[in-house]
Amino acid sequence: MSPCGPGSPSIPVPRAAALLLFLGVERALALPEVCIQCPGNVGNLSEVALYCKQTPELILLARCCLNQKGTILGLDLQNCSLKDPGPNFPQAHTAIIIDLQANPLKDDLANTFHGFTQLQTLILPQDVNCPGDTNAWNTVTYYTNRRTCQGQRNLCNSTRDTEMCPENGSCMPDGPGLFQCVCADGFHGYKCMRQGSFSLLMFFGILGSTTLSISILLWGTQRRKAKAS
Structure with a gap:
């Protein structure tokens, strides 16, 4: 039980609780x-x-x-x-x-x-x-x-701005005067025209094979130059 004598501080319970919450x-x-x-x-x-x-x-x-x-x-x-x-x-x-x-x-x-x-x-x-x-x-x-x-x-409620998104995309607010087009599920890529999930394995496979082919071509060119000299 809290003291109630003349010298005791008097703090209303709601105010004390708010103060403790603030400090915590x-x-x-x-x-x-x-x-x-x-x-x-x-x-x-x-x-x-x-x-x-x-x-x-x-x-x-x-x-x-x-x-x-x-x-x-x-x-x-x-x-x-x-x-x-x-x-x-x-x-x-x-x-x-x-x-x-x-x-x-x-x-x-x-x-x-x-x-x-x-x-x-x-x-x-x-x-x-x-x-x-x-x-x-x-x-x-x-x-x-x-x-x-x-x-x-919400600019997406405007017909003019909604029409700027592709058929397979939807308009989403992105701040004052701003919006972005988000591809629907199952679509990705430029203007959301590609269907299916984006294959990282295929992407890096193509990138790796292209890099390897260029490296072999440059290596062969340098060998021919070395033999000619």
């Missing part, structure tokens, strides 16, 4: 590099912080909002003097919300968000376009110092 998860998680590439922590008024505080199971550590498995659901790299998001940025491909405002970013970020299929809110400097432009988002809002891209669209 902080020790257990190996924090992704992208969360610490910029000094400081997420500000209390940050959009990422507000999103993270909506769910008690989520935790704010450094510049990230993480679930208990260490998956990044929010990333706040605002005001980090970034010219580009950096080589560790793909670690945040599971993020639902990302804040990159107040950075001297280059305008073209189209290929930066490959694989960011879960992203629903992206906050950028005012002079940087949303990746995929307005066609990739349900709403683009302009402010004096930032722009917000919200509601990532």
Whole structure:
């Protein structure tokens, strides 16, 4: 039974449990590099912080909002003097919300968000376009110092983009304004036109025999040159 005297500390049970959970998860998680590439922590008024505080199971550590498995659901790299998001940025491909405002970013970020299929809110400097432009988002809002891209669209729902995939392939989202064509089961190769599994044995057999034939030809040529001299 916990002490209840005048000098005893009074910590509500839910708050104490949350604190213990936070400390335990902080020790257990190996924090992704992208969360610490910029000094400081997420500000209390940050959009990422507000999103993270909506769910008690989520935790704010450094510049990230993480679930208990260490998956990044929010990333706040605002005001980090970034010219580009950096080589560790793909670690945040599971993020639902990302804040990159107040950075001297280059305008073209189209290929930066490959694989960011879960992203629903992206906050950028005012002079940087949303990746995929307005066609990739349900709403683009302009402010004096930032722009917000919200509601990532699935381009595979567009007839024009779906028709770009071959007959034996299907369209899969690959990030804002991006998609990829995936071959159906039993098909592979260029435009998914080859049927059956890809035979590594045949590939390396052909490669090996070709290499051997070229080697024998070169060896014979060098012998003739040696005899002639």
